[in-house]
Amino acid sequence: MIRFEHVTKRYADGTIAVGDLSFEVAGGELVTLVGPSGCGKTTTMKMVNRLIEPTEGRIFVDGEDISTVDPVQLRRRIGYVIQQVGLFPHKTVLENTATVPHLLGVKKAKAHARAAELLDLVGLDPKTYGSRYPEQLSGGQRQRVGVARALAADPPVLLMDEPFGAVDPVVRERLQNEFLRLQSQVRKTVLFVTHDIEEAVRLGDRIAVYGQGAIEQFDAPAAVLGAPATPYVADFVGADRGLKRLSVTPIEEGDLDQPPVVHLDDPLPADIARWAVVLDGEDNLHGWISGEQARLGKGTVREHARRMEAWLPVGASLKQAFATMLQHDAGWIAVIDREERGRFLGVLTPARLHEALRRSIDADAQAVPRTEVTVESVSSR
Numbered sequence: 001m002i003r004f005e006h007v008t009k010r011y012a013d014g015t016i017a018v019g020d021l022s023f024e025v026a027g028g029e030l031v032t033l034v035g036p037s038g039c040g041k042t043t044t045m046k047m048v049n050r051l052i053e054p055t056e057g058r059i060f061v062d063g064e065d066i067s068t069v070d071p072v073q074l075r076r077r078i079g080y081v082i083q084q085v086g087l088f089p090h091k092t093v094l095e096n097t098a099t100v101p102h103l104l105g106v107k108k109a110k111a112h113a114r115a116a117e118l119l120d121l122v123g124l125d126p127k128t129y130g131s132r133y134p135e136q137l138s139g140g141q142r143q144r145v146g147v148a149r150a151l152a153a154d155p156p157v158l159l160m161d162e163p164f165g166a167v168d169p170v171v172r173e174r175l176q177n178e179f180l181r182l183q184s185q186v187r188k189t190v191l192f193v194t195h196d197i198e199e200a201v202r203l204g205d206r207i208a209v210y211g212q213g214a215i216e217q218f219d220a221p222a223a224v225l226g227a228p229a230t231p232y233v234a235d236f237v238g239a240d241r242g243l244k245r246l247s248v249t250p251i252e253e254g255d256l257d258q259p260p261v262v263h264l265d266d267p268l269p270a271d272i273a274r275w276a277v278v279l280d281g282e283d284n285l286h287g288w289i290s291g292e293q294a295r296l297g298k299g300t301v302r303e304h305a306r307r308m309e310a311w312l313p314v315g316a317s318l319k320q321a322f323a324t325m326l327q328h329d330a331g332w333i334a335v336i337d338r339e340e341r342g343r344f345l346g347v348l349t350p351a352r353l354h355e356a357l358r359r360s361i362d363a364d365a366q367a368v369p370r371t372e373v374t375v376e377s378v379s380s381r
């Protein structure tokens, strides 16, 4: 847990980088700080590991007032990932990753074993990459080492300052997805700085949208997109915020259509209009069959079924669904259970996708009546 209580930072030249900041990041929560350049995001973050000292106010990490903790001790409990990763050029990837456990006195063999595990976790095979030097890696691979290194001492808190800022958009999206998967396993308390609203929306359990030195809105991504608290936030999240909602709205079971279903060992059915989904004996997704094939063929479904190319687990975002439809030029995609391996739940069609998006927008409009969030109520703080 990280808590800011009325924190102000005034630099020596009088610049107030942040003023009277109060907010909390719950244990295991990922909060993104987003805002334009110079609004105070990095200052906020660096106060948590005491690279910058606040002028006023107090900051707590796991209930402890950090002004009373030795900064070096404090930093060992807090993982820190920055854009220019800051790997040691003369150390191998494995040695870089094992740096902090080493400093904490963990024996070399144990530190290296742990480092190898973490490299694996961030998608770098330790056998291939462990003995390389940072200059022998791509930008995206270096960022992964940065993340692995920050996790190596198993710190409860992670600070990430534009960690994926220096890589191209495709690699960035891959790193974001991998990081989300990792976070669902390790559940760190994370403060994540970015100037990219898409990244903030995609990664954050909650988002703090910064204006100049102050938080304009602190809320779940869907709420920030659905009901921006001020004209400034509305402007910052952009006119296409309806589209951005695609990435924060999950596919739910209720969104799915139920097409005709046949099983692998069924005789070929004659009554399928256009197509049917094919399941195996355990109701897991196998593929599909067209009505024409079913009518003209002989034997059982098994001999004529085609494998399914595009499917998603329930809970995946509508954006993923949309992207999958486009990628496979598919008019529908099959949705399967996330827990039980592959159990078929139904299909998502463009019409149902549109309905789901509408539902998500309407739900917010009802939950947060716009009249309650007036400019006056915010600017009078």
Ligand SMILES: Nc1ncnc2c1ncn2[C@@H]1O[C@H](COP(=O)(O)OP(=O)(O)OP(=O)(O)O)[C@@H](O)[C@H]1O
Residues within 6 Å of the ligand: 011, 012, 013, 015, 016, 017, 035, 036, 037, 038, 039, 040, 041, 042, 043, 044, 195
């Ligand atoms: N050492 C310093 N002395 C004086 N002013 C500073 C100092 N460091 C930062 N500032 C100012 O404090 C404000 C906030 O800076 P900060 O680095 O926190 O912004 P940021 O939101 O992280 O920006 P960016 O996205 O560009 O990194 C800016 O106006 C900056 O110029």
